[in-house]
Amino acid sequence: MFELRSWQAKAGFIALLLLIAFFLFFPVYWALSSAFKGNGELYQLEPTMFPSDFYLGHFLTAISEGNLLLQLKNSLLTSTSSALLNAALASLAGYSFAKFEYPAKKPLMLLILSAQMFPFGVLLISIYPMLQAVNLLDTKLGLTISYIVFALPVSTYMMYSYFKQLPNELIEAAKVDGASNIKIFYRIVMPISFPAFITVTLYAFMWSWNDLLYSMTLITSEENRTVGPGLLLRYINENNSDWGGAMAASFLAAAPVVFVFALLQKQFIGGVTSGAVK
Template sequence: MLQLLTWRARLVFWSGFAVIAGFLFLPLAWMGLTAIKPEGEVFVRIPTLWPHASTLANFSSLWSRGELIEQLKNSLITAGGGAILTVVLATYAAYSFAKFRYRGRKPLMFLMLSAQMFPFAMMLISLYPILQWAGVLNTRLGLVVAYIILALPSGTYMLYSYFVNIPTEIIEAARADGAGELYILHRIVLPLAMPALVTVGLYSFMWAWNDLLFSLTLITDPQLRTVGPGLLLSYVGESKSDWGGAMAASIVSSLPVVVGFAFLQRFFIQGLTAGAVKS
């Protein structure tokens, strides 16, 4: 009887796993196969899964057009800059909330986290005139500021969950030895919190890299466009859409995030789960 239940449980498990895996990976497989299809096989009444005549013309055309390289550079600058500054600011804010006691500490933290309750479109409406007043609208700096504002609350809470579990005795011992607060943070706390720092940085980078709403609204100069608006405006139009080229460009533009996550996934998982269990 036990063996029968085990067999049925395995069947249910693997069936559910196959359904979920198909739901997640079928769009990726379709994107990859569409990227190697000629245009004649993309626009057919009954599309086929596997191309009859595979081609790499969609990939080779990416470099001849030259737009994608500039868009990748802009995305690396804005997403990378936003991620680095988010980690720096979130580190100081989270350490202050976790290890210092002062009046208004919790209300201030809850006020910062409350920014996540508002829709991004509403925040964009408030952010647009501020960037316009500051003279950084339609610049990379303005887009970096927007990414910091959006990622800072969640990044601060992630680091707060990690810092609060670091034993206070370590910090008190360093203070007793005469170490300053900045020395304690930079030389003692941050090496222990490296998984959380990587998590916040990778989260901020991925969010900014995949952004479309803010980059499409705040950047109008074609030379400053990032990957999201660049793919939309370059390959998708009202009268004609180059789906093969769009899929090829999507694969190439996703490689930086995929490669980064592949190398840093161990730290990413540790950082996400560190605050779940209090020591």
């Protein structure tokens, strides 16, 4: 066990934590401070730590001008849909690997995990012509399907590890009572595994929400564009860079993600025992 007995060790440990916190949170503070600064103060030669006058124009402009609200809607739709679909597929695959025996199970598991070894840009080279062949380019459905590539291998392994720890006696008792495999999965296994399901859902949602490469390549129309490319193309381009507007729009774009994590944080502390007792 790591113990801090002397006051010098405690002081050094606290200083290290403060240094790490500075590198983590100061960029966030600087971005938020810049969002409340007017352009005159933002671009002056001597930067200020605090806004001299809280300017809300960047936030008002981000909402009233451009397509930020439409882009947020598109991002929420594609990210939520892909996250739920990814979690459902990962749960089925993970349960199959954990509780069933069939030929080539281990090579198939390694094959799924090997997809995570390739850069996403390489996978995009294969995904693009596939979506083009079925007329799903520049559609929210095509983007949703492509997002599954991000998180499915890791999500499958996470669900496999969770299902592997479930007692087989629960499943055997249900089979004795005459329950089918499908009924066992949906009525017994999934209620117990709900915390793991929420975890992989949030993991996939985070990957999809933060995506820039796929959404810029597969989406070309303004009505289907998500928030990442929307912010980049509007605020940072070859003609100008509106840093104040970019910071304000970024915080508005981050608000739904923060809300989702705050809403579902209790699911992370749910245990297998409480689910089994219920």
